[in-house]
Amino acid sequence: MKLSCLSPSLPQIKPELLAEIAQALTADGCRLLIIAKPLAQRAQIFSYGLQPRNSTPIEKNLLWQDMLKPQTTITAPTSIDEVYLIDRIWEYPILAPLSISFAAAGIQSLLILPLRHNQQCIGCLTLFRSRSSFRWTDQDLILARRLALNLYFAVAQQQVEQMFQDRAYRDVLTGLPHRLLLDRWLNLTLAKMSGTGQILAVILIDLDRFKNINDSLGHRYGDRLLQLIAARLKHTLCAGRRYANGNSAIVGRWSGDEFALLIPELRDINAVKTVADRVLCSFDLPFVFEQDFQVLKTNSLYIKIGMGIAIATGDNLDRELLLQQADIALNRAKNNGKNSYEIYDSIAVDAATIGTSSPQLNRLRLENMLDRAIVDRKLFLHYQPQIDIQTGTIVGIEALLRCQDHHSNTINPADFIPIAEETGSIIQLGEWVIRTACNQSKLWQEMGLGDFPVAVNFSVKQLQDRNLIDTIAEILTETKVSPATLEVEITESIAIENLDLTISILESLREIGVKISLDDFGTGYSSLAALKYLPLDRLKIDRSFIRELKLNTIDASIVSTIVNLGHELNLNVVAEGVETIEQFELLRSINCDAVQGFFFSRPLAAADLETMIITGSYWHHNCTHPYNLLSH
Ligand code: C2E
Ligand code: MG
Numbered sequence: 001m002k003l004s005c006l007s008p009s010l011p012q013i014k015p016e017l018l019a020e021i022a023q024a025l026t027a028d029g030c031r032l033l034i035i036a037k038p039l040a041q042r043a044q045i046f047s048y049g050l051q052p053r054n055s056t057p058i059e060k061n062l063l064w065q066d067m068l069k070p071q072t073t074i075t076a077p078t079s080i081d082e083v084y085l086i087d088r089i090w091e092y093p094i095l096a097p098l099s100i101s102f103a104a105a106g107i108q109s110l111l112i113l114p115l116r117h118n119q120q121c122i123g124c125l126t127l128f129r130s131r132s133s134f135r136w137t138d139q140d141l142i143l144a145r146r147l148a149l150n151l152y153f154a155v156a157q158q159q160v161e162q163m164f165q166d167r168a169y170r171d172v173l174t175g176l177p178h179r180l181l182l183d184r185w186l187n188l189t190l191a192k193m194s195g196t197g198q199i200l201a202v203i204l205i206d207l208d209r210f211k212n213i214n215d216s217l218g219h220r221y222g223d224r225l226l227q228l229i230a231a232r233l234k235h236t237l238c239a240g241r242r243y244a245n246g247n248s249a250i251v252g253r254w255s256g257d258e259f260a261l262l263i264p265e266l267r268d269i270n271a272v273k274t275v276a277d278r279v280l281c282s283f284d285l286p287f288v289f290e291q292d293f294q295v296l297k298t299n300s301l302y303i304k305i306g307m308g309i310a311i312a313t314g315d316n317l318d319r320e321l322l323l324q325q326a327d328i329a330l331n332r333a334k335n336n337g338k339n340s341y342e343i344y345d346s347i348a349v350d351a352a353t354i355g356t357s358s359p360q361l362n363r364l365r366l367e368n369m370l371d372r373a374i375v376d377r378k379l380f381l382h383y384q385p386q387i388d389i390q391t392g393t394i395v396g397i398e399a400l401l402r403c404q405d406h407h408s409n410t411i412n413p414a415d416f417i418p419i420a421e422e423t424g425s426i427i428q429l430g431e432w433v434i435r436t437a438c439n440q441s442k443l444w445q446e447m448g449l450g451d452f453p454v455a456v457n458f459s460v461k462q463l464q465d466r467n468l469i470d471t472i473a474e475i476l477t478e479t480k481v482s483p484a485t486l487e488v489e490i491t492e493s494i495a496i497e498n499l500d501l502t503i504s505i506l507e508s509l510r511e512i513g514v515k516i517s518l519d520d521f522g523t524g525y526s527s528l529a530a531l532k533y534l535p536l537d538r539l540k541i542d543r544s545f546i547r548e549l550k551l552n553t554i555d556a557s558i559v560s561t562i563v564n565l566g567h568e569l570n571l572n573v574v575a576e577g578v579e580t581i582e583q584f585e586l587l588r589s590i591n592c593d594a595v596q597g598f599f600f601s602r603p604l605a606a607a608d609l610e611t612m613i614i615t616g617s618y619w620h621h622n623c624t625h626p627y628n629l630l631s632h
């Protein structure tokens with residue numbers, strides 16, 4: 001591949017470069033967003049060819065915003081590996097606000113590549129195609145990744161070089177690069193190290209009793225001491241000396257009395273120890289001040305330090321992790337109490353912390369994943385039909401949320417909904433569920449499968465969300481779904497938690513025409529009297545009453561009472577968790593209206609459910625089907 005854009009230098013980020021990228025990927029247009037550097041004012045956008053017709057940059061849309069957020073998860077240190085491929089723009093509800101400007105330009109599909117390494121994102125490349133017949137191929141993706149990686153290097157390199165020139169990124173007192181710059185430099189150097197077999201050392205240095213020196217000698221001397229230490233560290237490391245590939249060791253001020261040394265291109269661990277020994281030795285000599293300290297009758301001061309070292313190698317190139325490791329090693333060195341250093345030993349530390357930290361870590365991972373789940377397409381809905389007990393027709397479909405972890409295992413809502421509630425992401429997830437269910441319902445209507453309501457489950461946090469009603473109204477308008485085909489399920493325990501609030505929200509929902517069902521009925525111990533105040537359409541009898549349902553048992557009389565009560569209140573009664581023909585027959589004999597459960601169908605992906613509806617297999621799936629039996 002002979003593309004000059006595979007090794008661009010930044011001044012070339014002009015239409016020619018973008019034109020070349022677009023051509024290589026048979027795109028009709030593309031744009032590159034470069035996020036402003038820390039402390040800098042403006043982001044930059046470069047564009048070429050076909051562009052969406054709107055005045056606000058598309059990168060303000062939630063999809064791009066989420067993509068560009070710094071990631072807090074500890075990601076694999078492989079470089080640019082995220083590619084967001086959107087072949088049919090109109091199928092993505094998150095892009096709905098842009099649909100007009102995409103349509104006006106004739107844009108049909110997108111390829112988006114965040115320019116990110118580790119958790120640092122410096123921009124993103126978006127490519128547009130106007131021909132829907134053209135799909136992005138695997139080869140396109142491979143090339144796009146290479147291009148994005150090269151763009152990342154070019155932009156990051158230039159930003160770091162500019163930051164070195166800019167006084168804003170230097171510590172005023174010592175003139176050393178400060179943390180923001182060290183962070184950028186480290187990220188870029190780690191990205192460049194991938195696959196080279198080189199070693200980089202991150203060394204954090206903490207001064208012993210610096211506070212004491214400040215307090216007893218005064219801040220003027222404290223400041224001067226920091227300047228002297230900075231100069232000595234630079235001298236010891238010959239900082240600024242260029243290594244073979246243009247890198248140099250960096251000394252920076254990390255925080256108050258902490259310095260950081262970043263040393264690239266080391267041969268092996270012995271080379272790291274040599275540097276560390278040299279730094280320690282340099283503190284054997286005193287720091288000499290221009291004037292005597294009155295209190296000490298001398299002008300020189302001996303300082304002790306602790307050093308924590310983390311080593312980046314081919315399989316440990318994660319910036320955050322390295323800094324954490326250096327910190328852990330520093331704490332150990334400080335505990336030794338003398339001038340010393342510790343090198344982080346991952347095996348020893350992991351062995352010591354395993355078991356205690358992993359449940360928290362797993363939870364943290366899940367929290368982060370949920371926050372990004374919509375953008376990362378880790379979420380999907382499964383659908384379970386509800387069937388009229390007399391006619392065998394489908395009278396409703398419940399949408400049930402599923403989430404996929406990074407091993408593509410499906411996680412059930414009972415495990416992640418409580419976390420999403422705690423972190424607050426349930427509001428966003430809930431909105432996504434409603435929108436997706438409405439889109440699906442519309443699709444089924446258009447396919448002629450029926451206009452049964454699709455039910456979504458609500459969490460208590462959603463009920464407390466002030467924007468709930470507006471959001472639902474907006475989604476209904478946007479998806480052009482009739483309100484009566486949306487049903488909301490609220491569990492009995494949520495409903496009675498704050499009865500007044502529930503009643504007012506349900507009434508507002510009723511006003512816009514949405515149907516309401518009381519889920520898991522019988523588990524919330526609500527007073528039956530409360531039922532008559534709730535504006536409801538349906539009552540769903542909890543699975544626990546159905547599980548052991550047999551003739552002449554207590555459960556049978558409870559279920560029969562609930563069915564009668566529901567009918568008294570003019571409610572449609574559905575039994576959940578129907579798994580056997582016996583349960584079904586009994587429910588039919590006591591005039592329950594509808595049934596839902598594994599006996600008919602497990603919750604299924606939309607496409608599988610469609611096949612089931614079209615073939616009718618949910619009610620003649622095998623010779624034991626209820627309607628076949630009942631007709632005899
Ligand atoms: P639910 O609303 O009562 O949903 C019915 C649950 O029973 C589903 O579990 C379904 O898979 C399961 N089920 C259905 N038929 C049978 C059966 O015959 N036998 C047995 N053993 N189970 C059956 P799932 O999908 O794990 O959902 C659990 C709960 O998570 C739901 O209970 C609902 O409260 C909640 N949930 C699901 N999706 C969402 C959502 O989008 N938002 C909120 N807030 N909660 C949700
Ligand atoms: Mg439900």
Ligand code: MG
Binds near residue numbers: 519520542576
């Ligand atoms: Mg239920």
